Amino acid sequence: MIKEVKKILKKSMQLIASIFGRHKWPFLKGQLLIIGYHRILPLNDPEYKKMQPGMRVEPDTLEMHIQILKKYFEIIDLNEWVERVKAGKPVPKKACALTFDDGWADNYEYAFPVLKKENVPATIFLVSSMIGTAQKFWPERVTDILIQLKSKKYSIIGKEYLKWLTDLGLTEKKISNLDENMIDGFINQLKMLPDDKIYKILETLNENKNIELEVTENEPAHILNLLQIKEMMRSGLVSFASHTQQHLRLTMVESEKGLEHEIVQSKAVLESMLENKITGFCYPNGDFDDRSLSFVTATYDYACTTKKGWNSTKSNLSLLNRVLVHNDISNTPSAFESRVSNLL
Ligand SMILES: [Zn+2]
Structure with a gap:
């Protein structure tokens, strides 16, 4: 009402x-x-x-x-x-x-x-x-990770990153209910960190090679x-x-x-x-x-x-x-x- x-x-x-x-x-x-x-x-x-x-x-x-x-x-x-x-x-x-x-x-x-x-x-x-380039901005990469996590692909990230997410308030339960507003809120929360720190964390994640952080071949380029x-x-x-x-x-x-x-x-x-x-x-x-x-x-x-x-x-x-x-x-x-x- x-x-x-x-x-x-x-x-x-x-x-x-x-x-x-x-x-x-x-x-x-x-x-x-x-x-x-x-x-x-x-x-x-x-x-x-x-x-x-x-x-x-x-x-x-x-x-x-x-x-x-x-x-x-x-x-x-x-x-x-x-x-x-x-x-x-x-x-x-x-x-x-x-x-x-x-x-x-x-x-x-x-x-x-x-x-x-x-x-x-x-x-x-x-x-x-x-x-x-095929680069993505960090908020896009974070969204990609969260979407993959929502479909229970926890193996894409190591334990220490799961802990990092939990420390930032994103528990497994929250991830399973993830929606557009929560992703938006999480990205805004991450803005307390400097961009280079966020990129560094994401790059370390990328070393696992289990996760797509750049635009893939089947995706159209995101940047002009x-x-x-x-x-x-x-x-x-x-x-x-x-x-x-x-x-x-x-x-x-x-x-x-x-x-x-x-x-x-x-x-x-x-x-x-x-x-x-x-x-x-x-x-x-x-x-x-x-x-x-x-x-x-x-x-x-x-x-x-x-x-x-x-x-x-x-x-x-x-x-x-x-x-x-x-x-x-x-x-x-x-x-x-x-x-x-x-x-x-
Ligand atoms: Zn801008």
């Missing part, structure tokens, strides 16, 4: 926010809304269910979003908006930029056709060391390759920017050398691979501190965070706000508009 009431209340709030939200205010000037996506996957793709809910949007939902955004905003290439601001040139009253994090191959397969159909620009943030990137570049619709070399959370990178490698060198690597200038950056997991911010400010024209909100011509270009969306919270027009309105 309470659940039902809450649901109705949420729907009414969404409706109010979609009707009176900021995106409909007529008197705004120099505003920039940046939408943040990750994976674009149809519901029937086997990858869909394996991804954390916060990571995925269906192609039809993306198309619906773009059609709504076109009504209230001028959809603009993020780099162009930044260039205009830096040069003191006029910008649209309400601009919107579309961004996609991590460089997933599904951005080419499912988002690119929608962008072409709607003829709107977008920016993809690439992890330079992963382009064209250079051919796909170049084709999108040639369309003139998609531009690319940096999301570090290895997707390390920068607040957990201890040495200056490590920060330089992730922030500064990823620009050089991408520029030589893409034969194009790279001017933008996106903080993995949205994490930054004074040290990473100063490297970013010295290297790039702009950078995106995961802090929720809009931007204006007066915003700090190295700390741009975004509105991140995923399917569950944006699959109806009023849910999407209320998210965009920044009232909820």
Whole structure:
């Protein structure tokens, strides 16, 4: 009963926010809304269910979003908006930029056709060391392990790792009842460890060779390759920017050398691979501190965070706000508009 009431209340709030939200205010000037996506996957793709809910949007939902955004905003290439601001040139009253994090191959397969159909620009943030490889991000690998454990394949991991999981609260009983939310919670819990430590644990597991941690031959590649990137570049619709070399959370990178490698060198690597200038950056997991911010400010024209909100011509270009969306919270027009309105 309470659940039902809450649901109705949420729907009414969404409706109010979609009707009176900021995106409909007529008197705004120099505003920039940046939408943040990750994976674009149809519901029937086997990858869909394996991804954390916060990571995925269906192609039809993306198309619906773009059609709504076109009504209230001028959809603009993020780099162009930044260039205009830096040069003191006029910008649209309400601009919107579309961004996609991590460089997933599904951005080419499912988002690119929608962008072409709607003829709107977008920016993809690439992890330079992963382009064209069969690598998986650690949350995907952890999901793979948990799914295999759920089907009682305990032999895939040694006793010490089973203990490690138990210490983190994942008992055998919990694993047998594992669902999407528990996997999501576990991944978020693991974020207390630095990425390199997690990768090290996973690599040791990989030495057993009982477990699939990379994309296998029968699976399509998860990460964009250079051919796909170049084709999108040639369309003139998609531009690319940096999301570090290895997707390390920068607040957990201890040495200056490590920060330089992730922030500064990823620009050089991408520029030589893409034969194009790279001017933008996106903080993995949205994490930054004074040290990473100063490297970013010295290297790039702009950078995106995961802090929720809009931007204006007066915003700090190295700390741009975004509105991140995923399917569950944006699959109806009023849910999407209320998210965009920044009232909820
Ligand atoms: Zn990312």
